[in-house]
Amino acid sequence: xxxxxxxxxxxxxEQPSWVSCTNCRSLxxxxxxxxxxxxxxxxxxxxxxxxxxxxxxxxxEGSVQHLEVPATQHNPLDFVDQRPYAERLQQARHRTGRQDxxxxxxxxxxxxxxxxxxxxxxxxxGSLGVAAGEAVxxxxxxxLRDRTxxxxxxxxxxxxxxxxxxxxxxMAKTSNALAQLDEAGxxxxxxxxxxxxxxxxxxxxxxxxxxxxxxxxxxxxxxPRVIEQTIRQQLPAGFQTAEFLRERGLVDDVWERxxxxxxxxxxxxxxxxxxxxxxxxEEDPVVRDSQLLDQLPAWDCVQLARESGRPTxxxxxxxxxxxxxxxxxxxxGEECPAIVGGIxxxxxxxVMVVGHQKGHTTAELVGRxxxxxxxxxxxxxxxxxxxxxKLGLPVITLIDTPGAYPGLTAEERGQSGAIAENxxxxxxxxxxxxxxxxxxxxxxxxxxxxxxxxxxxxxxATYSVISPEGCAAxxxxxxxxxAVAADELALxxxxxxxxxxxDGVIPEPEGGGHTDTAALSDAVRRAVVAALxxxxxxxxxxxxxxxxxxxxxxxxRRFRSFGLADG
Numbered sequence: 001x002x003x004x005x006x007x008x009x010x011x012x013x014e015q016p017s018w019v020s021c022t023n024c025r026s027l028x029x030x031x032x033x034x035x036x037x038x039x040x041x042x043x044x045x046x047x048x049x050x051x052x053x054x055x056x057x058x059x060x061e062g063s064v065q066h067l068e069v070p071a072t073q074h075n076p077l078d079f080v081d082q083r084p085y086a087e088r089l090q091q092a093r094h095r096t097g098r099q100d101x102x103x104x105x106x107x108x109x110x111x112x113x114x115x116x117x118x119x120x121x122x123x124x125x126g127s128l129g130v131a132a133g134e135a136v137x138x139x140x141x142x143x144l145r146d147r148t149x150x151x152x153x154x155x156x157x158x159x160x161x162x163x164x165x166x167x168x169x170x171m172a173k174t175s176n177a178l179a180q181l182d183e184a185g186x187x188x189x190x191x192x193x194x195x196x197x198x199x200x201x202x203x204x205x206x207x208x209x210x211x212x213x214x215x216x217x218x219x220x221x222x223x224p225r226v227i228e229q230t231i232r233q234q235l236p237a238g239f240q241t242a243e244f245l246r247e248r249g250l251v252d253d254v255w256e257r258x259x260x261x262x263x264x265x266x267x268x269x270x271x272x273x274x275x276x277x278x279x280x281x282e283e284d285p286v287v288r289d290s291q292l293l294d295q296l297p298a299w300d301c302v303q304l305a306r307e308s309g310r311p312t313x314x315x316x317x318x319x320x321x322x323x324x325x326x327x328x329x330x331x332x333g334e335e336c337p338a339i340v341g342g343i344x345x346x347x348x349x350x351v352m353v354v355g356h357q358k359g360h361t362t363a364e365l366v367g368r369x370x371x372x373x374x375x376x377x378x379x380x381x382x383x384x385x386x387x388x389x390k391l392g393l394p395v396i397t398l399i400d401t402p403g404a405y406p407g408l409t410a411e412e413r414g415q416s417g418a419i420a421e422n423x424x425x426x427x428x429x430x431x432x433x434x435x436x437x438x439x440x441x442x443x444x445x446x447x448x449x450x451x452x453x454x455x456x457x458x459x460x461a462t463y464s465v466i467s468p469e470g471c472a473a474x475x476x477x478x479x480x481x482x483a484v485a486a487d488e489l490a491l492x493x494x495x496x497x498x499x500x501x502x503d504g505v506i507p508e509p510e511g512g513g514h515t516d517t518a519a520l521s522d523a524v525r526r527a528v529v530a531a532l533x534x535x536x537x538x539x540x541x542x543x544x545x546x547x548x549x550x551x552x553x554x555x556x557r558r559f560r561s562f563g564l565a566d567g
Contacts, residue, residue, distance in 0.1 A: 158198020
């Protein structure tokens, strides 16, 4: 947006009567524009905000305190281009009323405390110099001292050339500050605004646990013109925009400005801690004696497990999680829609949920690759589980997949290694882990989410080393023998309970979970609550296990025993 009442890049001294959108040139009534948080109602363009305006929009009124930032070197190189840097610096300070490009503050969002470093593009294009780097580092150190989450709002053209190598060193300085927050188990969040480039994108901006962006915000290491000049090719439409980055798994999500406060407040619920009696009133529906189960023929279970009407992972999450914030991407250039995950509250307990996602319609199934994850899906799952470990959140996995995707691209991108990494990671997570097989549990693609303290299965779900059709084709040389293979594989819930592969069976409505999805989902919720209640207070809870290392030794013993004669 532009106005005619203020110099370029500076806030207007008065509210203009009309504002012109710089993107679509629509005229918007000034007061309406303010109510819309400087977002064009015609094209959705998000205008740049200065740091004070951003802070005012995000934080609770009256809660903000500015942090004192230590003094830094002024014009360390005595740099002169067409004009002395000292003169340019003085002019920027006079124009913006700020000492430099970052404001460090503490405050609250919907009552929850946090610390923030907010960049201001008006000041030297938000470039990262020694003062800006010091402000970001100071904010991180205050977050560490106060044990609050850290919010980073980025807007930068890159490192400040006029400060030379000292500017470059701020990339390492700020990255080390975020590493300390990782070691302390404190949540870090980046809000990417337009633009975020160079040394900021290549340091603290992309190191946060959760990276979200405003619509249309651009982020990258090199700018589009530099890239086009280097490779001598035209870049695709939307290159480096928030939507481009979200599609490639480089940011967790794209949030509209009007949603930012509420969504950040949801994310901050990870700091909540429930009462000691959490889950005490919930009745456990799980059956742990196989003789109490009505055992259907294995092939019938296969058909029910594949029934398209069964609730998906996102439907389970929607049914029993409050304030769910979905997180996307492996942060390495890919997003796999066959695995979903994020943070939410289960009856007041913050948890991380990760699951295979299929769908109901043909379009949904195709869009989710029929629930068959690529390596990026497993890497995304691993990233979310590591975040859960850092924040001390229990992990819940929902398993429903025919298996890992066996295609050419999956092999090229390391499918086997991605699955193996998750098996190792899950065995080492220092937080309670509950896995539920809700539909198909197909081979290693299922086990990659199944190394848990408690493994439960829905009554009509299956869990197998291979599909019955695949087994029949290999061993019987005839895929038509799939029903026979299903019996021999002992893939049904009752057989798996007798083998000890699962710890309990969750009953389903008569006729299968697809006949009453709400009833099935509620049974899954109650089973998970009961399992977590036991894991959070039992002898293997964190700090109380025999080896003093939380749930890990018991989890490893569980899997160590499989196949032993006395196991």
